[in-house]
Amino acid sequence: MKAVLIYPEFPDTFWSFKHALRFIRKKASSPPLGLLTVAALLPPEWAKRLVDVNVESLSADDLAWADYAFISAMTVQRESARQIIDRCQAAGVKIVAGGPLFTSEPEQFEAVDHFVLNEGELTIPPFLADLAHGCPQHIYTTPDFADLQQTPVPLWELADLSQYASMSIQFSRGCPYDCDFCNVTALFGHRPRVKAASQIIAELDALYNLGWRSPVFFVDDNLIGNKRYLKTELLPALIDWQKEKAGIPFHSQVTITLADDQPLMQMMVEAGFDAVFIGIETPDEESLAECSKLQNKNRDLVADVKRIQRAGLEVQAGFIVGFDHDTPTIFQRQIDFIQESGIVTAMVGLLQAPPGTRLYRRLKREGRLLQQMSGDNVDGSTNIIPLMNPDVLHEGYQQVLQYIYSPKHYYRRVRTFLREYQSPKIRVGLQPQHFLAFGRSMFQLGFIGRERLYYWWLLLWALFRRPRLFPTAVTLAIWGYHFRKIYELRIS
Numbered sequence: 001m002k003a004v005l006i007y008p009e010f011p012d013t014f015w016s017f018k019h020a021l022r023f024i025r026k027k028a029s030s031p032p033l034g035l036l037t038v039a040a041l042l043p044p045e046w047a048k049r050l051v052d053v054n055v056e057s058l059s060a061d062d063l064a065w066a067d068y069a070f071i072s073a074m075t076v077q078r079e080s081a082r083q084i085i086d087r088c089q090a091a092g093v094k095i096v097a098g099g100p101l102f103t104s105e106p107e108q109f110e111a112v113d114h115f116v117l118n119e120g121e122l123t124i125p126p127f128l129a130d131l132a133h134g135c136p137q138h139i140y141t142t143p144d145f146a147d148l149q150q151t152p153v154p155l156w157e158l159a160d161l162s163q164y165a166s167m168s169i170q171f172s173r174g175c176p177y178d179c180d181f182c183n184v185t186a187l188f189g190h191r192p193r194v195k196a197a198s199q200i201i202a203e204l205d206a207l208y209n210l211g212w213r214s215p216v217f218f219v220d221d222n223l224i225g226n227k228r229y230l231k232t233e234l235l236p237a238l239i240d241w242q243k244e245k246a247g248i249p250f251h252s253q254v255t256i257t258l259a260d261d262q263p264l265m266q267m268m269v270e271a272g273f274d275a276v277f278i279g280i281e282t283p284d285e286e287s288l289a290e291c292s293k294l295q296n297k298n299r300d301l302v303a304d305v306k307r308i309q310r311a312g313l314e315v316q317a318g319f320i321v322g323f324d325h326d327t328p329t330i331f332q333r334q335i336d337f338i339q340e341s342g343i344v345t346a347m348v349g350l351l352q353a354p355p356g357t358r359l360y361r362r363l364k365r366e367g368r369l370l371q372q373m374s375g376d377n378v379d380g381s382t383n384i385i386p387l388m389n390p391d392v393l394h395e396g397y398q399q400v401l402q403y404i405y406s407p408k409h410y411y412r413r414v415r416t417f418l419r420e421y422q423s424p425k426i427r428v429g430l431q432p433q434h435f436l437a438f439g440r441s442m443f444q445l446g447f448i449g450r451e452r453l454y455y456w457w458l459l460l461w462a463l464f465r466r467p468r469l470f471p472t473a474v475t476l477a478i479w480g481y482h483f484r485k486i487y488e489l490r491i492s
């Protein structure tokens with residue numbers, strides 16, 4: 001059997017980093033970990049090809065070669081997925097589809113032969129068994145959650161690693177919290193299921209042996225969901241692993257409660273973590289209560305962020321406007337919070353209700369749902385009717401973006417952050433692409449960009465005040481360029 005595993009194209013989004021990747025001559029930020037895991041779940045004797053359309057095009061030869069096309073996608077890839085499905089159908093290749101897009105809206109894709117939904121560890125084996133007996137069904141689904149200790153090492157060797165800026169690894173799925181707008185618990189449940197530390201070391205070894213010497217993203221929705229296991233098993237194993245390795249910093253996603261645990265932060269930094277993404281959402285206590293983000297309530301969130309930064313972890317964060325309790329004062333409060341905390345990578349979106357969430361069910365009951373979601377949670381669109389006047393909400397949203405991503409305020413935020421941030425313990429070794437990126441940034445941002453004065457001032461400031469963080473300053477300047485491009489598209 002010959003299987004081509006296809007990952008559709010992403011549009012320009014906040015996390016696509018498309019405008020920043022050009023500086024380092026990379027085509028995508030991360031490889032499709034879901035498909036590489038699916039590949040490892042398919043029989044070893046099958047011939048397999050990966051085509052990530054974000055880094056190479058899908059050729060007629062790929063389709064002529066394959067018996068089956070395995071397609072994975074997020075909602076934001078819907079359009080590209082449709083085009084690929086049409087091409088597979090025209091070429092007479094049978095289509096197997098799975099992943100978040102197809103799990104949430106299978107009814108939208110009539111041409112798919114087999115939907116193998118939810119977690120592949122549970123649904124691929126029955127599909128393969130039926131296929132072997134010549135009677136594969138149209139849809140495979142399950143209400144259960146997989147035991148990650150059985151998940152195989154992803155087949156990274158199928159991907160051309162040199163095209164990506166970062167690699168991905170998954171340690172856990174599931175989150176103990178209950179934020180009403182989040183579809184992670186709907187997709188993966190509340191109980192954090194973890195891999196054994198030895199599995200993670202085997203995955204890291206596999207990447208290292210393939211020559212990978214750049215950042216690795218632990219894609220867990222909440223890395224600290226099981227703190228005990230993290231402290232006693234995973235982090236000690238990672239600290240040990242890093243001892244004979246070079247150039248592999250980690251980053252991940254956590255909750256703000258990390259700030260309460262100094263020893264945990266120290267261990268994470270020692271293990272090589274240098275950044276964490278946190279759902280902060282809003283500084284408004286009533287809106288936090290409304291969405292059940294109770295772990296963020298009754299805290300000094302700015303102080304928490306600074307404590308995490310001082311420990312040596314950059315805080316990137318998500319923010320939401322459009323809660324029922326939001327009044328027009330929320331826009332300035334969000335701006336003040338973001339600027340004061342020095343959260344450089346601030347992903348701000350309008351409240352959306354993904355299918356399967358508690359928020360979706362509530363708004364459906366209240367008759368406040370609109371059209372289907374775009375799949376990009378920060379494109380200024382929403383599928384809900386807000387309580388605030390929609391014009392005021394959109395105007396306020398744009399005002400936040402214009403402010404925080406204007407060169408003046410963005411670069412000021414970078415300095416606020418660098419003042420606090422302790423330099424990372426583990427860094428990527430300098431590679432030719434970094435010099436290239438620096439050269440390009442001097443040209444693009446320092447000569448032709450409208451941010452040129454701020455750019456040079458930041459570099460001078462970093463050189464004298466935080467010389468060890470000079471490469472971080474250059475990186476953040478480049479990221480700022482990407483964020484501005486993304487939000488300029490949204491605002492125009």
Ligand code: B12
Pocket residue numbers: 010011012013014015016017029030031032033034035037038070071072073074075076096097098099100101104116117118119120121124168170182183184188219220221375376377378
């Ligand atoms: C890592 C990650 C990213 C990374 C890397 C993405 C990439 N290249 O794959 C980055 C940071 C780039 C990213 C970006 C975005 N992301 Co993202 N991301 C994730 C995250 C945290 C983990 C995904 C992952 O690697 N999981 C590990 C693998 C092993 O699991 P998996 O992909 O689900 O695959 C399993 C099953 O789904 C199934 N499966 C998957 N594919 C297939 C295919 C077949 C044929 C079969 C049989 C089975 C199967 O089997 C696998 C093994 O069980 C998820 C949340 C989550 N927990 O899933 C969000 C998530 C996928 N992202 C999401 C979103 C919204 C985005 C953005 C649009 C955000 C934005 N506004 O910019 C962007 C869009 C991407 C882009 N490049 O522009 C949403 C998608 C929701 C949806 N319904 O589509 C999620 C679910 C987060 C959320 N809470 O809503 N993301």
